[in-house]
Amino acid sequence: MRKGQRMTSELVSIRDHERLPLIIERCTEGLFEAHGITATRQAAGPESYKQGSCGIVRVAGKQCELTTVLVCHHGLLRRTHPGRLLMRDWVGELANQLAGRVKHALWNHGVRLAYVTPPAFIDARFVNLDIDGESNMSTLHFVANRYPAAVLIDGFLDKDLALEPADVEPCVAEGGVVML
Secondary structure, three states: OOOOOOOOOOOEHHHHHHHHHHHHHHHHHHHHHHHHOOOEOOOOOOOOOOOOOEEEEEEEEEEEEEEEEEEEEEEHHHHHHHOOOOOOHHHHHHHHHHHHHHHHHHHHHHOOEEEEEOOOEEHHHHOOOOOOOOOOEEEEEEEEEEEEEEEEEEEEHHHHHHOOOOOOOOOOOOOOOOOO
């Protein structure tokens, strides 16, 4: 690259990156496992997650614009809830923990991310999980302690970014420090 030239990247839909859902799946399973719950990916979820809440967090950088929406049934939130904290704050915190895991996993796959937005909360009745094929979003459905959970992924990745297999040796161990 010549001096003065800007490095440009073309962002394409996450749907064009077949390994990203595998990374998100591992991060989601790890999130629930850290709270003593086994989460299993399902082919499809129930018709409705209306008895739940959502946490929304966005991670971004030059190579990535990614929003994760964690949808949890209220029973699952109660099962993982640590105590003296508002439930809507807890779903936001779980979404934040998931975003941290995603950010860490993508970092280990060569994606450099610049920031994470603070988590937001929304009632699950306002989220349409039947969106596959109609947008850039993808939905991963899980069952955890018999309760439904889902992760919606929306965003774009650099078209030239080849995500390595999800079982690569991490360059930074979980809980390690990364200077950004």
